[in-house]
Amino acid sequence: MGAGRLWVRVAHTALSCGLALGLLLHRTDLREQEERGELLQPLIFVSLVLGSILLYFRVSLMDPGFVKAEEEEKADKSEEQSMVIPLVPSDIKLRRCGYCMVKQPMRARHCQLCQHCVRRYDHHCPWIENCIGEKNHPFFIVYLSVQLVVLLWGGQVAWSGLYFELSWEWLNHNIFLLTSFLLIVIFTIVVVLLLISHLYLISCNTTTWEFMSHHRISYLRHSELENPFDQGIILNLWRFFCSCHLTKWEKIYFHRNNEPV
DSSP, X not given: OHHHHHHHHHHHHHHHHHHHHHHHHSSSHHHHHHHTTOOHHHHHHHHHHHHHHHHHHHHXXXXXXXXXXXXXXXXXXXXXXXXXXXOOOTTSOOOBOTTTOOBOOTTOEEETTTTEEETTOOEEETTTTEEEOTTTHHHHHHHHHHHHHHHHHHHHHHHHTOOOOSSHHHHHHHHHHHHHHHHHHHHHHHHHHHHHHHHHHHHTTOOHHHHHSGGGOHHHHTOXXXXXXXXXXXXXXXXXXXXXXXXXXHHHHHHXXXXXX
């Protein structure tokens, strides 16, 4: 597992640096600006590429919100001191994980690849080689946004270096730029679809796992509301991007379900 994760991260870094370096060395708009001594745009492009790589490692290596055993004792003490959260109905299972034996908070799920329960579990990303959960999900969105800017700019730069002729000499001369442009188009489509889908789910305060497995999740299946965590687009976005602490989703769940219709 460790070697596989290292290989994916090395491949991502090598691909990002290789494409960026190739675009700067071939006859493109950025190369022409370098030769004229106009270094602002090349420097901004390189900075964005480096920023996207740093964000990638930030999301990949950080704790996505693993549920730790010591947190259970703190949660039990706080529940004894406060009666804000009503008793959980018997048809809603807030269970102890059968794999790591910790008590799962609402919206947490065990990831068998990471071998941990993850708070507000969204999905396990094979390209990031980490779970996307409550702590790193905002950084994941920022990473996708910066990556999209880099891809769009890189696609424009690659296109600027292409001139089309029907000959083998032209193909040999432009094979790198042509391959780079096609790869960038594919990656751009993937990133756009990911970003749009995640922003939609965030605006509704739901996760990929909850969206795909709504019928299997007891707290959603037995809720009187279609989405008991939806507090409106503005509050959903604020809670996702601006909240500095972990959210007690049980409070929001029971408050929303007990609101008068």
